[in-house]
Amino acid sequence: MSKKVKKRLITILLSSLVLIIATLLITMNLKDNIIYFYSPTELQGASIDKKNIIRVGGLVKEDSYEYNDKTKIYSFIITDNSNDVDVEFVGIMPNLFAENKGVVVEGLAIDKKKITAIKVLAKHDENYMPPEVIDALKKEGQWQEK
């Protein structure tokens, strides 16, 4: 290795180190701005402005999904198994919306326990299975609905 090459190698290693540290500092400090949604627990600790749109995500709690025919209001509870947030929504539900499945809602917080949603997004997980396999697993009692 020539002297020049060695010098450049050191330059690039040092500047990479600085770049990585700088990026780590930035991303760690921007955490609140980078997250797409709050979990119900994170929401309790977050400072929220009631005029600003926020997003909350988690699982749709079992037996909490209701639709009021008269008012056209959908209501359900988002949970992360330690905290719950009530949601009310008027609009079109995504096809994949279901109890015990992931969901992200966008809307205005009435307080830290209640949100009026403007948009409901279904969050799906990273598991892909054919329907028959799911049926077989359920039969054997090996499939756990989360």
Next chain:
Amino acid sequence: MHLKLPNKIIDSLRRMLPAFIVATIVTFTVGIYYAILNSPPDYLQGDSMRIMYVHVPAAWLALSSYSFLALSCIAWFIFRNPIFNLFAKSIAPIGATFTLIALVTGSIWGKPTWGTWWAWDARLTSMLILFFLYIAYIMTWQTITNKDLAAKISAALGIIGFINIPIIKFSVDWWNTLHQPATISKLSAPSIHISMLTPLMLMTFAYVLFLITLFLIRYKIEILDQKILRVSS
């Protein structure tokens, strides 16, 4: 200093270009047959999940291409051999195209599953930044007429942009995102059934062959470009 070995490898690969083209077409045909006709729908998403077979390989190769570009830039910075610039210049438009494919197919997939075309979550945003990085790299070479200066600025840009690659990869683990975490890289139990993994792997193989084919063609063009420059100046 001249690197004889990479040139030798690329020369022999270039002689195999017709074989690569045929192999690409064949694997794509088999892959698409498996992806559309010979695989089950997802239990939850139904047939819309099939978009994964074009979306995921495109995203993987978008990241791999950028890593190759950045490593070439680093190698150029250290060894100052122009061949590394030709590598980076050849891969840039290909990587940009794969990024665009991943973004567009992701958007088409997002509408029926999530219920939105786009979300400013960490994964989607960092992927959009990757696309801009590719465009910026290509534009540096096109707008700066002084080739020495263009080499320096584009290499710096390519290297700095490298930091975005781990951010894209781990964005779904570090932050709350609408995008689901990775299916394949998990060490725990497989979260994709073998009947769906087969078309995914076939399509990935087809994409890789397609990438090599495009790269060989692009590299030849870059070499010819250099020769024209040398003759005309």
